[in-house]
Amino acid sequence: MAAITTAPGYHEEVDPNASYLENKKGLLSWLFTLDHKRIGVMYLLSVIIAFTLGGLFALLMRAELLTRGRTLMDADTYNKMFSLHGVIMVFLFLIPAIPASLGNILLPIQLGAKDVAFPRLNLLSYYIYVFGACFGIYSMIHGGVDTGWTFYTPYSTSDPAHGGVGSSSAVIPMTLAVLVLGFSSVLTGVNFIATIHKMRAPGLSWRRLSLFAWSLYATAIIQILATPVLAITFLLLTLERFLGIGIFDPRLGGDPVLYQHFFWFYSHPAVYIMIVPGMGIVSDLIATFSRREPFGYMAIAMSSIALALLGFLVWGHHLFVAGMSEYATMVFSALTFLVAIPSGVKVFNWIATLYKGSISLQSPMLWALSFIFLFTIGGLTGLFLGMLAVDVHLHDTYFVVAHFHYVMVGGTVMGFFGGLHYWWPKFTGRLYDEKWAVAGWFFVFVGFNVTFLVQFLLGSRGMPRRYYDYLPQYESLHQISTVGSWILGLGFLILAAMFVRSLFSGKPAPRNPWGSAAYEWLTPSPPPTFNFAKDPVFERGPYDYQVATDEELYDGFDDPLFPEKGVAEGEARA
Amino acid sequence: MSMEATAAEHDGYARPKWLAHHFYTPAQQFNTAKLGMWLFIAQEILFFGALFVAYGVYRNWYPEMFKLASHQLDKTLGAANTLVLLFSSLMAALAVSAAQKGKRMATGTYLLVTIACACVFLAIKFVEYKHKVDLGLLPGTHFEPNLPHGVPSLPANSGSFFALYFLMTGLHALHVLVGIGVLTWIWIRNLRGAFSKENYTAVFVAALYWHFVDIVWIYLFPALYLI
Numbered sequence: 001m002a003a004i005t006t007a008p009g010y011h012e013e014v015d016p017n018a019s020y021l022e023n024k025k026g027l028l029s030w031l032f033t034l035d036h037k038r039i040g041v042m043y044l045l046s047v048i049i050a051f052t053l054g055g056l057f058a059l060l061m062r063a064e065l066l067t068r069g070r071t072l073m074d075a076d077t078y079n080k081m082f083s084l085h086g087v088i089m090v091f092l093f094l095i096p097a098i099p100a101s102l103g104n105i106l107l108p109i110q111l112g113a114k115d116v117a118f119p120r121l122n123l124l125s126y127y128i129y130v131f132g133a134c135f136g137i138y139s140m141i142h143g144g145v146d147t148g149w150t151f152y153t154p155y156s157t158s159d160p161a162h163g164g165v166g167s168s169s170a171v172i173p174m175t176l177a178v179l180v181l182g183f184s185s186v187l188t189g190v191n192f193i194a195t196i197h198k199m200r201a202p203g204l205s206w207r208r209l210s211l212f213a214w215s216l217y218a219t220a221i222i223q224i225l226a227t228p229v230l231a232i233t234f235l236l237l238t239l240e241r242f243l244g245i246g247i248f249d250p251r252l253g254g255d256p257v258l259y260q261h262f263f264w265f266y267s268h269p270a271v272y273i274m275i276v277p278g279m280g281i282v283s284d285l286i287a288t289f290s291r292r293e294p295f296g297y298m299a300i301a302m303s304s305i306a307l308a309l310l311g312f313l314v315w316g317h318h319l320f321v322a323g324m325s326e327y328a329t330m331v332f333s334a335l336t337f338l339v340a341i342p343s344g345v346k347v348f349n350w351i352a353t354l355y356k357g358s359i360s361l362q363s364p365m366l367w368a369l370s371f372i373f374l375f376t377i378g379g380l381t382g383l384f385l386g387m388l389a390v391d392v393h394l395h396d397t398y399f400v401v402a403h404f405h406y407v408m409v410g411g412t413v414m415g416f417f418g419g420l421h422y423w424w425p426k427f428t429g430r431l432y433d434e435k436w437a438v439a440g441w442f443f444v445f446v447g448f449n450v451t452f453l454v455q456f457l458l459g460s461r462g463m464p465r466r467y468y469d470y471l472p473q474y475e476s477l478h479q480i481s482t483v484g485s486w487i488l489g490l491g492f493l494i495l496a497a498m499f500v501r502s503l504f505s506g507k508p509a510p511r512n513p514w515g516s517a518a519y520e521w522l523t524p525s526p527p528p529t530f531n532f533a534k535d536p537v538f539e540r541g542p543y544d545y546q547v548a549t550d551e552e553l554y555d556g557f558d559d560p561l562f563p564e565k566g567v568a569e570g571e572a573r574a
Numbered sequence: 575m576s577m578e579a580t581a582a583e584h585d586g587y588a589r590p591k592w593l594a595h596h597f598y599t600p601a602q603q604f605n606t607a608k609l610g611m612w613l614f615i616a617q618e619i620l621f622f623g624a625l626f627v628a629y630g631v632y633r634n635w636y637p638e639m640f641k642l643a644s645h646q647l648d649k650t651l652g653a654a655n656t657l658v659l660l661f662s663s664l665m666a667a668l669a670v671s672a673a674q675k676g677k678r679m680a681t682g683t684y685l686l687v688t689i690a691c692a693c694v695f696l697a698i699k700f701v702e703y704k705h706k707v708d709l710g711l712l713p714g715t716h717f718e719p720n721l722p723h724g725v726p727s728l729p730a731n732s733g734s735f736f737a738l739y740f741l742m743t744g745l746h747a748l749h750v751l752v753g754i755g756v757l758t759w760i761w762i763r764n765l766r767g768a769f770s771k772e773n774y775t776a777v778f779v780a781a782l783y784w785h786f787v788d789i790v791w792i793y794l795f796p797a798l799y800l801i
Contacts, residue, residue, distance in 0.1 A: 228621035243714030
C-alpha cells in the first residue's frame with residue numbers, strides 16, 4: 001500500500017532531535033509532508049476556517065430572526081443561510097474536527113509510534129478534504145443550497161428548470177462535495193484503526209491505550225462502516241436529478257422515505273463520529289486535571305465502542321413521522337433509549353473521577369466541565385425526542401435544534417476547544433494567556449446557553465425549525481437567542497485573538513505544562529519529527545500518577561509554595 | 575519510564591530499503607498493509623451494501639416487474655463473465671504464491687493473465703451494455719423499451735430495475751478498472767524487481783483487493799441475472 005515505497009534515506013534526512021516544525025522549511029515541505037503532525041496542523045487550520053465560515057452563516061441567520069418579517073435578507077437567502085451553516089458545520093467542521101486534526105497530531109504520539117500506519121494515505125485524505133471543500137465553495141458561489149443539510153428528496157432532486165418547485169442546481173456540487181469529503185473521512189478511519197492495532201510501542205497494551213485513542217478507534221469504526229452508505233446515497237441522488245432514474249422520486253416509482261433511511265443510516269452514526277472523539281478528549285482532560293487515573297477506565301473505553309455499535313441501530317428515530325410501520329418505530333424508540341446507557345456510563349465515570357481528585361480549574365478543564373454539563377442536557381433532551389408520542393409534538397421544532405446544538409456545540413465544540421487548549425503548548429511549543437482563555441471560555445459558555453436554552457422553550461411551544469418568519473408570541477425568545485449568538489461570537493473572537501497572540505508572542509512551553517502523566521507529555525514541546533528522540537518503551541499506563549516519577553510529572557514552572565526548590569529544579573532541567 | 579532504545583532501533587541492524595521509516599520490522603509492515611486493505615474492503619462492502627438494500631426493497635415491492643425485467647439480461651454472457659472472474663482470482667492467488675517463493679517470472683506471468691481476464695470481463699460487459707442501450711433500456715428520461723417482437727412488454731416502472739442494474743454493475747466495472755490499474759502497477763514493479771521472498775506485500779494486498787472485486791460479482795450475478 002501507500003506507505004511501502006517511502007523513499008530510502010528518509011531517516012538520514014531528519015534530525016531526530018529537532019522539532020517537527022523546524023526539521024524542514026518552506027511551503028512545499030508542508031504541502032508534501034508525510035508527517036502526521038504537519039498534516040494534522042493543516043487539517044486544524046482548515047477546520048477552523050470552516051468553523052468560522054459556518055459560524056458567520058449562523059450569525060447572519062440569527063440576525064435575520066431578530067425581528068418578525070424581513071430584517072436583513074429575503075426568505076430564499078435565509079434558506080440558504082441555514083443550509084450552508086448546517087452543511088459546512090457538519091461536513092467540513094464537526095466530522096473531521098477532532099479525529100483528523102487533533103487526532104492526527106496526537107494519536108501516533110500517544111501510541112509511541114513514529115507516524116500513522118499509512119502516511120501517504122493520510123496526506124491523500126487531506127487533499128481529498130480540500131478537493132471536497134472546493135466543490136462546496138463552487139456550490140456556494142453558484143447560488144448555494146436551500147435544502148437544509150439533509151438534502152431531502154424529492155425537493156433536492158427536482159429541477160425548477162423543468163417546471164414546478166425544486167432546489168437550485170447548486171445542490172449537486174454540494175452533494176458531490178459531501179460525497180468527496182466522505183472518502184477523506186473513510187481513509188482517516190482506515191488509517192487510525194490500522195495505526196492503533198499495529199503501531200503501538202512496546203509495552204503499550206490495549207489496557208494502557210489512552211481514552212482519547214479508544215474514542216478514535218470507536219470513531220474510525222463508524223467512519224469506515226457508515227460513510228460509504230452516504231456516498232452511494234448521494235450518487236443515487238445525483239443520478240436521479242440528472243437522469244431521473246426513479247429511485248427516490250415517487251413520480252418515477254421511487255421512494256423518498258428510502259432516501260431518509262439511507263441518509264440517516266449514515267447521518268445518525270455520524271453524530272457519534274462527531275461526539276465520541278470529544279468524549280475521548282474530555283476523559284483525558286478530566287484525568288489530567290484531577291491528577292488521577294480515570295474511574296472505570298475500561299467502562300469508559302468500552303462505552304465508546306458501545307456507542308459506535310448502537311449508533312448503527314437507531315437511525316429510524318429521525319423518521320418517526322415520515323411513515324414507517326409502528327412496530328419499526330417502537331423498536332427504534334427502544335434502541336434509542338439504549339444509547340443513554342453508554343452515555344450515562346461515561347458521565348458517571350467522569351464525575352466519579354472528579355470525586356476526591358486533585359482538581360485544578362485551568363482553562364482546558366473549564367471546557368471539559370462545560371462538556372459534562374451541556375452534554376448531559378443535550379443527552380437527556382434526546383430521550384424526550386426518542387419517545388414516540390412526545391416526538392410527534394416536538395419533531396421539526398426548535399426543541400430539536402436546541403437538543404442537537406447542546407450535543408454538537410455543548411459536546412463536540414467544547415471537547416474540540418478543550419483539546420485545542422490542552423495540546424496547544426505541545427504542538428505549537430507556545431503557552432497562551434490563561435486570563436484571556438478563561439474570558440473567552442466564559443463568553444462562549446454564557447453565550448451558548450443564552451442562545452440555545454430559550455430554543456427549548458420555543459420548540460416546546462411549537463415554533464418550527466427552519467422558518468423565516470414567526471408569530472408575535474415567539475418574538476422575545478427569538479431576540480434573546482439572537483443576542484446570545486452575539487455573546488457566543490464575541491467569545492470565539494477573544495479565543496481567536498488569544499491563540500494568534502500566543503503564536504507570535506507566547507512564552508515557550510515547557511515539556512509538560514499541565515503536569516500530566518500521559519505519554520504525549522514525555523516528549524519535548526513541540527515534539528521531534530519522529531515524536532520521541534528514541535523509540536519509547538512504556539512501562540506504565542498514561543494515567544498511572546502513582547507510578548510516574550516526579551521528573552515525569554514536573555510541569556516546568558516555579559512552585560509558588562517552594563520558590564527555591566522550583567527554581568533549582570527548573571534550572572536543573574532547563 | 576524507560577526511554578531506552580529497543581532492539582529494533584533503526585541503527586541496530588541493517589534495515590531493508592523497502593521497510594518504511596515508521597515500522598520496526600518487515601512483519602509489522604506486512605500485517606499493517608494487510609489490515610489496511612481488509613478495512614478498506616469493509617467500507618467497500620457497505621458501499622455496495624446500500625445498493626443491495628435498494629435492490630431488496632424494490633424487488634420486494636415489485637416482484638413481477640423485477641422478474642420480467644431481469645429476463646432481459648443475457649444469462650450466458652453473465653455466466654461467461656463469472657467464469658472469467660473466477661479464473662482471474664485463481665491467477666491472482668497463484669501470482670501471490672509465486673511472489674512468496676521469489677519467482678519473478680512466474681509472478682509476472684500470472685499477473686498478466688489476471689489483467690487479461692479483467693479486460694475480457696470488461697469487453698463482455700461492454701457488449702452487454704451496448705445491447706441494452708440499443709434496446710432503449712438505459713434508465714431515466716431516455717428509457718423507452720424497444721423490445722423485439724414476441725417478448726412481453728416491460729412495465730413502465732421497470733426503469734428502477736435497470737437503474738439498479740446499470741449502477742451496481744457499473745460501479746463493479748469501475749472497481750474492475752481500478753483493479754486493472756493496480757495490477758498493472760504491481761506488474762511493472764515486479765518487472766523492475768521490487769519484490770522478493772521477504773517483500774511481497776504489495777502483490778498480496780493487490781490480490782486481496784482483486785478477490786474482493788470478484789466476490790462482489792459472485793453476488794451481483796445471481797441477484798440480477800438468475801433469481
